[in-house]
Amino acid sequence: MSKRKKKALMAASGINMTPMIDIVFQMIIFFVLTVEMERDSLDPNMNLSLSPHGPAVEKKDPRTVTIDVSARGRISLGRVPVSAEQLYAIMRNTVSTYGQSTPVVIRGDSRTLHEEVKRVMDICTSAGLWKVQFAAIKDKN
Amino acid sequence: MAHKRRRKRQLVEEIELSMTPMIDIVFQLLIYFIVTFEPQDVMAHLDVYRPSPEDRKEQTETPPNLIRVEVYAEGYIINERRVGLTELERVMTRLAAIDKNQTILIMATANSKHDQLINVLDLCSKTGLKNLSVVSTN
Numbered sequence: 001m002s003k004r005k006k007k008a009l010m011a012a013s014g015i016n017m018t019p020m021i022d023i024v025f026q027m028i029i030f031f032v033l034t035v036e037m038e039r040d041s042l043d044p045n046m047n048l049s050l051s052p053h054g055p056a057v058e059k060k061d062p063r064t065v066t067i068d069v070s071a072r073g074r075i076s077l078g079r080v081p082v083s084a085e086q087l088y089a090i091m092r093n094t095v096s097t098y099g100q101s102t103p104v105v106i107r108g109d110s111r112t113l114h115e116e117v118k119r120v121m122d123i124c125t126s127a128g129l130w131k132v133q134f135a136a137i138k139d140k141n
Numbered sequence: 142m143a144h145k146r147r148r149k150r151q152l153v154e155e156i157e158l159s160m161t162p163m164i165d166i167v168f169q170l171l172i173y174f175i176v177t178f179e180p181q182d183v184m185a186h187l188d189v190y191r192p193s194p195e196d197r198k199e200q201t202e203t204p205p206n207l208i209r210v211e212v213y214a215e216g217y218i219i220n221e222r223r224v225g226l227t228e229l230e231r232v233m234t235r236l237a238a239i240d241k242n243q244t245i246l247i248m249a250t251a252n253s254k255h256d257q258l259i260n261v262l263d264l265c266s267k268t269g270l271k272n273l274s275v276v277s278t279n
Contacts, residue, residue: 049259
């Protein structure tokens with residue numbers, strides 16, 4: 001009799017875990033998917049230069065525009081290849097929407113000639129953007 | 142009465158959560174994520190000042206304490222001296238010891254590699270030089 005009573009009491013006081021587990025799984029799936037999406041926006045075939053002493057990226061400005069310049073000088077924005085004219089139009093649009101202090105990160109391949117990087121920098125500066133940064137790898141994992 | 146009690150007990154037992162399948166699945170997921178996980182490289186963003194192409198003509202006179210670093214495909218020139226990367230680092234360390242706020246004008250030629258520019262910028266950030274301008278030459 002007492003044993004049965006105890007068991008019933010335990011079951012009554014136990015927390016129902018099911019909704020919590022549901023929510024936790026939902027969150028896990030959400031975070032896994034969003035991380036993957038962010039990674040997909042960067043070109044994986046890019047061989048960035050090493051800069052072991054450069055300042056690590058801590059807090060990224062949400063407005064940051066990342067421009068990829070491949071080894072052969074192809075410009076792309078978020079893995080979409082663009083021409084110089086298109087890039088200029090996009091940069092002008094960026095300036096009018098987010099202001100001139102929008103940071104521009106140029107991800108240039110280590111084999112890219114400076115000529116190509118110069119072209120991108122000139123487009124950015126003539127559009128009015130002055131915060132130009134170069135991406136490099138600080139620590140290779 | 143006895144019948145009712147049995148029914149109640151059955152209901153209580155049904156509520157009890159069976160953890161085994163859940164743990165199985167969680168472990169499966171855990172193993173999947175550990176196996177597919179590849180650590181991302183730590184990125185560095187090297188800040189430079191880039192003069193706008195419009196006011197390029199106005200920059201005829203150069204400020205007094207300005208150090209020119211020229212980047213060529215074959216090597217570097219600092220203060221009219223041809224240097225390699227190790228020598229460049231030595232010179233820049235010495236310059237940084239004098240004044241960290243002096244302007245470094247990095248002149249990159251069109252056919253130099255982007256890697257070389259990053260190397261110079263990395264040295265600047267290593268030695269603590271902050272005022273960096275990047276201009277392009279032919």
